Amino acid sequence: MTTTPTATPVALSHEQIAEMLDLLKDSDSVELKLTVPEHDQRSAVVALGMDPLDAQIRQVFFFDTPDLALDKLGVVVRGRRIQGKGDDSVVKLRPVVPSELSEELRASTGFRVEVDALPGGFVCSGTLKRTLQRVVSGDRPLRKLYSKQQRAYFAEHAPGIELDDLSILGPIFVLKLRFTPEELGRRIVAEMWIYPDGSRVLELSTRAATNEAFQVAAEARAFLGSQGVDLSGEQETKTKKALEYFAGALKSGS
Secondary structure, eight states, X not given: OEEOOOSXXXXXXXXXXXXXXXXXXXXXXXXXXXXXXXXXXXXXXXXXXXOGGGOEEXXXXXXXXXXXXXXXXXXXXXXXXXXXXXXXXXXXXXXXXXXXXXXXXXXXXXXXXEEEEETTEEEEEEEEEEEESOSOOSSSOGGGGSOHHHHHHHHHHSTTOOGGGOEEEEEEEEEEEEEOOTTTOSOEEEEEEEXXXXXXXXXXXXXXXXXGHHHHHHHHHHHHHHTTOOSSSOOOOHHHHHHHHHHHHHHHTO
């Protein structure tokens, strides 16, 4: 169902590959991801010709309990403010088994099943998104950000926890840049997440159809390696780091 990337990414085992193939056949897409070690981020930005002035500005808010009860259940509740676009709210569950999801949910507008693959691991998630005019206004209950279907999806997987009781964790300041290297011939998305303590996570990703995931992964890996991007660093997930940072700040009162 899921594997956790290790500090030193290793090749997937035969059993993991078989598991991933089984998930892919019932998923909508796959997103191939790589986080670049902080010490290598500047050189990666230069090598790939990324211009931060071309990036879209975002603010990302997470909602959870101070002890991260939702995270422990595999539930992510999130809101985003997006420069030049409508805001959105998300309820995400991971891991999921696509074949076990209801037909009604799979047919829903805004619902997507995707496999996230990083060096050394992968996870399949089911995300239900809603477009909004304003994510965080401070004058209405949190549940009002989420549709009836989103609230039902949340309640099913987080029993006993109320949306209105969740704490705001964030926001995180994000720069998102889309670019298409001529040598690769497909779009790469770069996200720089900047945390209040000055630390950063730089994630590079590309989406692929499920039937071309392994070929695209090989091509992307070869391209990034040829540009001197470190492919062997510890893989750090943006969401996990954000949740732990802000939950720690809540506990310390800072």
